[in-house]
Amino acid sequence: MSDLVKNIFRLILFITVQVFLLNKIPFLHRFIVPYLYFLFILWLPFSTPRIALLFIGFATGLILDYFKMTPGLHAAACVLIAYVRPFIIQLLITKETTEINFHEPSPRGLGWGPYMVYAFILTFLHHLYLTLLQWLQFGSFLDFIIKTGATTAISMLLIITVELLIPRRLKYRTNTA
């Protein structure tokens, strides 16, 4: 399967799960909305150009926004993490070993430690920006802090679950291929 087709399927899957499963979960608490869809952006291949990342992020966010009737909210957060993603990858990964051998960020490719840091930073940024934009419209500062923390925690839990349940096949890029 080519990268493009695979990622289009992934996008549809992530949006469907987010809209029809996670958004319908009865409120655990008023602070917590489980988010998982942005994992799509985390999983994009290393080789994606930075400019393409931005536009993919924008589109992903906007699609979710039109389902949730919050036009622009998730798009803004997704563009932010799509912009920051290459910097984090550069910081965390030594280029020679991983990026040449592996196709896209995954815990088995990067090792659980670096991958978790990578996922945590982007998740935290996403939720921070999202709640900040909501907080500007309503709520108190305490709500803002608790909400950011709680949603980040629940998202990390979901990401770990997904990574453990669905181990992606690692494509080794070798010279012979």
Next chain:
Amino acid sequence: MRNIFLFIRRYFVFLSFVLLQFIALWILFKFNRFHRAVFLGVATEVTGGINTQVDKIDDYFHLHEENRRVHRMNDSLLNLLKNNFNPTDTAQRLVTDSVRIDTVTEVRRYLYREAKVLYNSVNVENNYLQVNRGAKEGIKDNMAVLNSDFSVVGQVVNVSPNFSQVMSLLHTKSRIPAMLKTTNVAGIIRWDAKDPRFLTLDGISKDVAVKKGDTILTSKYSFNYPPHFFLGRIADIKIDKSSGFYLIKVRCAINFANIQQVFIVENLQRTEQVELDKDTEKKMAQERRNSP
């Protein structure tokens, strides 16, 4: 000039980032103020189509609740039937008079349309529902939406040809004119974005007698909502010492998680009322200018 091009080329990614952020925020703030956004009509058609398919499955999980509501509704309507009541005088006969002979004719004020909820959320601060009736069926902005047991759900804020979006009571911008059933004192129902089971009733002053369990209905003074429809019951009463008003917590009449069939209510005289309102304002402003 050359330097500008060089600058743009060097920082192309960053500039795109700023541009996309700007677009996203512009869409967001514009939508929050006017409930309008680019491509919203087209997007509603697409999401509506998908939601219809998913809703077919989702329906089965709420059938029990829905049946109970509809059955209760039928029960209350059956009890209103004329032939439940025996006339005390045997010479009397009940007839339904459909011929209007006097000049005091009645005018239809509210028109009900049934609709089905396709998508609905409860877990964010601004909740919307999507229903399967749109501009083609005559749905317009500001129409009231009632649940299948006639408790208030919200108000239409946006329509596309086949679908419409409803702002639910659980929305930070939702303001519904309400009144106490016992004393008919008017207030405003809103949501404080905390618990989806509770609403807040504002504008009831301390001299009004209220107690726990009192019923809150829609007000008679609303352009959008038909009067005397159930909103909820008072769950908790506190007194705001600074303002002399009550802080009343209202237990919401409906469970927003399992709404299925709804009624969309059109006020056929709304345009006339709104125009009259505006006209009065204009006249008063003019008079103020004319009088010294």
